[in-house]
Amino acid sequence: MTLDFLNKFKDPDLCRRLLARLEEVCGEPLRFMEVCGTHTVAIFQSGLRSLLPKNIIHLSGPGCPVCVTHESEVDAYLDLAGRSGVVIATFGDLMKVPGGGRRSLKAAQAEGARVEVVYSAFDALELAARTPDAQVVFLGVGFETTAPTTAATVQMAKARGLTNFKLLSFHKLVPPALEVLLSDAETAIDAFILPGHVSTIIGLAPYGFIAERWKRSAVVAGFEPVDILQALLDIALMREAGEPRVVNDYKRAVDDNGNPRARAVMADVFRTETALWRGLGAIPDSGLALRSEYADFDAKACFDIEIVESPPLAGCRCGDVLKGRINPTQCPLFAKACDPAHPVGPCMVSTEGSCAAYYKYNTD
């Protein structure tokens, strides 16, 4: 088996035909939102954004875990990074994310904090095994794609008795945020393109409310141009037919029932709690906290960490961008006080952030 068959999902001829079909089918303006940083980048990078029919409006939602990590959560781990005997282990994405006081982990590291960039939660566990004199705190950010990898690692830490490994969990769940967005009248979303690899884990069922309660369509899509166009075509067809549904167009990577094995690991380790989202505020049952059985590995409990709501960054409109209320170019800081070299807000920091994608690719 080769990867050749996957390259067909980039086929230019097929893309042209899908675009032509989309033009025929989509009469009324259609505002769709994707909620995955990889989709954001794919839509810009492939050039699709400039090729889409003019009445199809692309909104880039809260799909970048780094971007939705709240200022107060950033301040909490910055506080922890300054303590003696603590090593922070983190995905590289978080290094430059600003907290309430505009400080970042990068700055904390320069001031002497011990910060290690890891590729996997499991690497942080190995780091803890090699560093018995310190408490190694892994910063758990990410949606349902990432949360099971962290959960499996916590299970391994418990099995190995490595209690100097700690998790500071800021993991978040996608469906509760979608519900908040749908209830925001200013955003006016007609349909969602659903995140492919989040759906690999959770399957279709958790999105059912989008069609049932809100009468909107939502399509699970892959990340190649053909995948995205197929999803938009299905959305347009469902709207024409007046039959909103939740559909899986990424069957090679997503089973309708998701991945029950990964969900069982998550359910064993985590319970849900209210979480703070940058731009969206507090959302009930949208965060993952460690269950009491794993309290020995819970950085919040072990270090007495309280999340105190910090004020938003002055002038930064990342919150409105994440909700699809404004385009990045409508923020007064965009490309002036805020650019990828000197980012103010997280949407410009992360390569997957909407502002960074606009800055890099938008030629309107």
Add this chain to the structure above:
Amino acid sequence: MCLAVPMEVTRIDDMIADVRISGVTRQVRLEIVDRSPEVGDFVIVHAGFALRRLDREEAMETLQLFQEGFNLDFGLSE
């Protein structure tokens, strides 16, 4: 950040698999993959863990539908 990459399994040792893409080899863990892969399978990899064994048949079926619907020839008959 939910970027996940299809990689080919080249070796399996209990809960660890060697996976390869474009000449790069990595080790990934198999604790949460949906179905146990075999050598030669492709798995979707995220943050050091395999999440899913990629379904070639489903991919071919999707392409087949396009091929018929748009009268294209992808040479899928292999």
